[in-house]
Amino acid sequence: MATDIPAHEPASIRPAVTVPPRRSRRRRRIQAITTFALVALAPILVLATVLVLGPFTVPAGLPSLRVVLLADLVYILVVAALVMARIARLVAARRKRSAGSRLHMRLSALFAISALLPAVTVAVFAVITINFGLESWFSDRVRNVVGSSLAAAEAYQAEQEQYLVEDGRAVARRLEMVLAFDPLIPEGELRQVLSQAQSDVQRGLRVAFIIDGDGALRLRGERSYLFDFIEPGRDELDRALAGELVLIRDWEMSEFRALVPLQGRADRLLYIARAVDGDLLSLLDETQETIQLYNQLERERGRLLFNFGLIYLGFALILILAAVWLGMWFAERLSRPIGRLAGAAEQVGAGDLDQQVPEEKGDDEIALMGRVFNQMTRQLKLQRETLLENTRQIEERRRLFDSVLGSVTAGVIGLDEAGQTDFVNRAAETLLGIRGDAAYRRPLAEVVPEFAALLDRLRAGEGRLDGRIQEELRLSRGGRLETLLVRLAERRNAAGALEGYVLAFDDVTELVSAQRMAAWGDVARRIAHEIKNPLTPIQLSADRIKRKFRRSLPEDEARSLEELTDVIVRQTNDLRRIVDEFSRFARMPEPDRRPHDLVEVVRDAVTLQEAGLPGVEIVADLPGAPLVLEIDRGMIGQALTNLIKNGGEAIETLIESGSVPQGYAPRIELRMVTEPGGVTITIADNGIGLPADRARLFEPYVTTRRQGTGLGLPIVKKIIEEHGGTLRLRDAPVFEGGAHAGALAEIRLPLLGGARASRAGVEQQTEAEA
Numbered sequence: 001m002a003t004d005i006p007a008h009e010p011a012s013i014r015p016a017v018t019v020p021p022r023r024s025r026r027r028r029r030i031q032a033i034t035t036f037a038l039v040a041l042a043p044i045l046v047l048a049t050v051l052v053l054g055p056f057t058v059p060a061g062l063p064s065l066r067v068v069l070l071a072d073l074v075y076i077l078v079v080a081a082l083v084m085a086r087i088a089r090l091v092a093a094r095r096k097r098s099a100g101s102r103l104h105m106r107l108s109a110l111f112a113i114s115a116l117l118p119a120v121t122v123a124v125f126a127v128i129t130i131n132f133g134l135e136s137w138f139s140d141r142v143r144n145v146v147g148s149s150l151a152a153a154e155a156y157q158a159e160q161e162q163y164l165v166e167d168g169r170a171v172a173r174r175l176e177m178v179l180a181f182d183p184l185i186p187e188g189e190l191r192q193v194l195s196q197a198q199s200d201v202q203r204g205l206r207v208a209f210i211i212d213g214d215g216a217l218r219l220r221g222e223r224s225y226l227f228d229f230i231e232p233g234r235d236e237l238d239r240a241l242a243g244e245l246v247l248i249r250d251w252e253m254s255e256f257r258a259l260v261p262l263q264g265r266a267d268r269l270l271y272i273a274r275a276v277d278g279d280l281l282s283l284l285d286e287t288q289e290t291i292q293l294y295n296q297l298e299r300e301r302g303r304l305l306f307n308f309g310l311i312y313l314g315f316a317l318i319l320i321l322a323a324v325w326l327g328m329w330f331a332e333r334l335s336r337p338i339g340r341l342a343g344a345a346e347q348v349g350a351g352d353l354d355q356q357v358p359e360e361k362g363d364d365e366i367a368l369m370g371r372v373f374n375q376m377t378r379q380l381k382l383q384r385e386t387l388l389e390n391t392r393q394i395e396e397r398r399r400l401f402d403s404v405l406g407s408v409t410a411g412v413i414g415l416d417e418a419g420q421t422d423f424v425n426r427a428a429e430t431l432l433g434i435r436g437d438a439a440y441r442r443p444l445a446e447v448v449p450e451f452a453a454l455l456d457r458l459r460a461g462e463g464r465l466d467g468r469i470q471e472e473l474r475l476s477r478g479g480r481l482e483t484l485l486v487r488l489a490e491r492r493n494a495a496g497a498l499e500g501y502v503l504a505f506d507d508v509t510e511l512v513s514a515q516r517m518a519a520w521g522d523v524a525r526r527i528a529h530e531i532k533n534p535l536t537p538i539q540l541s542a543d544r545i546k547r548k549f550r551r552s553l554p555e556d557e558a559r560s561l562e563e564l565t566d567v568i569v570r571q572t573n574d575l576r577r578i579v580d581e582f583s584r585f586a587r588m589p590e591p592d593r594r595p596h597d598l599v600e601v602v603r604d605a606v607t608l609q610e611a612g613l614p615g616v617e618i619v620a621d622l623p624g625a626p627l628v629l630e631i632d633r634g635m636i637g638q639a640l641t642n643l644i645k646n647g648g649e650a651i652e653t654l655i656e657s658g659s660v661p662q663g664y665a666p667r668i669e670l671r672m673v674t675e676p677g678g679v680t681i682t683i684a685d686n687g688i689g690l691p692a693d694r695a696r697l698f699e700p701y702v703t704t705r706r707q708g709t710g711l712g713l714p715i716v717k718k719i720i721e722e723h724g725g726t727l728r729l730r731d732a733p734v735f736e737g738g739a740h741a742g743a744l745a746e747i748r749l750p751l752l753g754g755a756r757a758s759r760a761g762v763e764q765q766t767e768a769e770a
Contacts, residue, residue, distance in 0.1 A: 042322035079321040107331035195222040209271040353381035415501040542568040591632035605640035650687025684732035725749040
């Protein structure tokens with residue numbers, strides 16, 4: 001391998017910046033000192049923690065304990081972060097299969113396992129031993145005694161509540177019976193009944209009241225005193241009024257109270273109370289607190305085990321992390337040079353020639369490999385940059401070529417020497433309705449059969465002098481007949497050998513139509529000038545002949561003369577009408593633009609044609625607000641009327657052809673949409689539809705109707721263009737509920753900053769015209 005580096009290396013080609021050897025040695029020295037300091041700090045922290053904890057009786061809030069534990073935590077976090085970062089680098093290097101990473105990982109894993117297994121084993125046995133000692137603290141006998149006390153207290157509470165419920169229901173039933181027997185019983189007698197019921201209760205009731213839904217006292221028994229009445233809460237009253245028997249436990253007053261709803265009195269409640277033994281209730285509370293304390297102590301058994309385990313784990317983590325860090329440091333010192341060189345070689349193999357390894361001092365093999373490796377990568381980088389520069393220039397030329405071909409409006413197709421397609425630009429895809437990827441490596445005769453004859457003629461020798469041929473072709477694509485100007489030329493290399501062909505073509509349909517329109521305009525002016533002048537003398541002469549010779553001829557000859565002269569006059573008038581149409585087409589007057597409501601103009605045209613086309617449904621979707629534009633109202637109205645009339649005549653032609661589909665309903669849809677900068681008017685029908693050569697419909701004297709003059713659409717197109725707009729014809733969508741698609745005329749008029757959507761503007765214009 002050559003080792004000389006060319007002197008003409010470009011300024012942009014530089015070796016990757018490497019760490020200076022002096023800085024590298026200083027960094028390694030700092031890493032070594034830091035490693036030994038961390039390892040030496042581990043046993044010091046363990047000893048300090050043991051001395052501060054003592055026999056585990058040191059209060060948790062002692063400042064010295066907090067400081068030592070905080071130091072342990074910080075040490076664990078710092079060393080763990082260092083170890084995890086080193087492990088992450090090891091894993092990343094191992095995934096890259098760098099040389100030296102496998103040895104480094106094995107040594108580090110060996111150190112970690114050797115330190116981890118003994119510590120974990122000791123911690124597990126310690127926790128098990130402590131758990132056996134704590135089992136005796138929580139025996140079944142203690143648990144049963146505490147449980148029995150709680151059960152007795154709860155049984156007393158349940159018994160008192162049950163007695164109170166039964167007594168309340170008994171008193172309520174007696175009151176309900178009395179009220180049912182005599183609903184209008186005086187309160188004095190009802191009080192006696194309440195007092196008697198209170199006395200008859202064997203277990204004794206402290207008070208017995210009758211209250212209303214708001215908690216107000218309405219009636220009390222004779223042994224029920226007002227100072228014993230405690231008004232129930234709103235929630236308790238609502239529950240009782242809903243039909244629920246409500247129990248109220250008053251631990252402070254040593255009393256249970258009940259609210260019992262009285263049937264037949266929706267707003268009356270029975271209020272009774274019974275005294276209970278407060279000592280037993282207090283015993284219940286104490287028993288519950290004791291059980292909670294017992295359960296808490298039992299739950300804290302796990303926390304105590306966790307504390308012991310945490311202490312063991314802390315000591316083990318400190319020592320394990322210190323040992324692992326030390327082992328990984330030694331492993332890295334051994335595997336770093338080889339791993340670094342192997343990783344750089346792998347990156348170079350992947351194409352990154354900027355890789356440089358630090359060059360170590362010394363004459364050993366590792367230092368020599370580093371210097372040779374850096375020299376090799378510099379040479380490879382220089383060679384690759386030269387190659388990339390050449391490739392970049394070629395790619396830029398190709399992108400420029402693709403950009404130019406994609407931006408031109410002309411269609412371009414590239415062919416190889418066998419006539420198979422190499423490339424197709426976007427304009428060709430649009431004009432021909434083909435896909436470039438589908439046409440790749442296919443013969444031209446399959447992709448565009450109409451162009452195959454040109455290629456055959458060029459191959460046969462036509463156009464041999466300059467190697468190109470040109471012709472105007474007509475193609476039918478998507479129901480449209482288009483006129484294309486096609487140019488086919490040979491593509492040769494610098495040596496003159498044939499490499500392929502380039503086929504370029506433009507859509508000249510509009511150009512041909514414009515040329516024909518200009519020619520027809522000139523013809524129309526000549527017709528108007530040459531034919532219109534003699535029409536009046538001819539008509540006058542015919543009338544004079546009829547008047548002069550009718551009286552002097554016999555009756556039958558006079559009648560014949562009159563018929564013949566009438567034919568002359570009638571044909572002269574027809575010819576005058578045709579000449580007037582040509583004259584109108586040739587000398588279209590300038591539009592008299594004034595502010596008019598375009599919505600009203602469209603609506604008037606629709607109304608006019610609704611009367612003229614009674615058998616056709618005309619649907620107009622117009623904006624509700626006015627749209628004022630500076631237009632010639634008469635010319636725009638004439639254009640709209642002509643287009644709607646054409647739709648009706650297309651429907652009539654379809655009906656006359658006899659190909660009307662089943663369930664056919666004649667229909668014309670007119671829609672007006674306002675857009676930013678313009679307004680679009682579409683007139684669609686479900687008539688006979690458009691012919692394939694629809695571009696010629698705008699030429700004078702081209703019509704699809706037997707009685708048409710062929711001047712309607714050209715005049716409409718000129719009117720729209722005089723207003724700065726456009727007129728396009730295309731296939732209409734199928735109407736809802738129909739199966740036949742007709743034609744659609746689309747008018748686009750610019751707003752030109754003169755649109756004003758205000759009814760005030762329309763009213764002012766109307767007043768001005770009046």
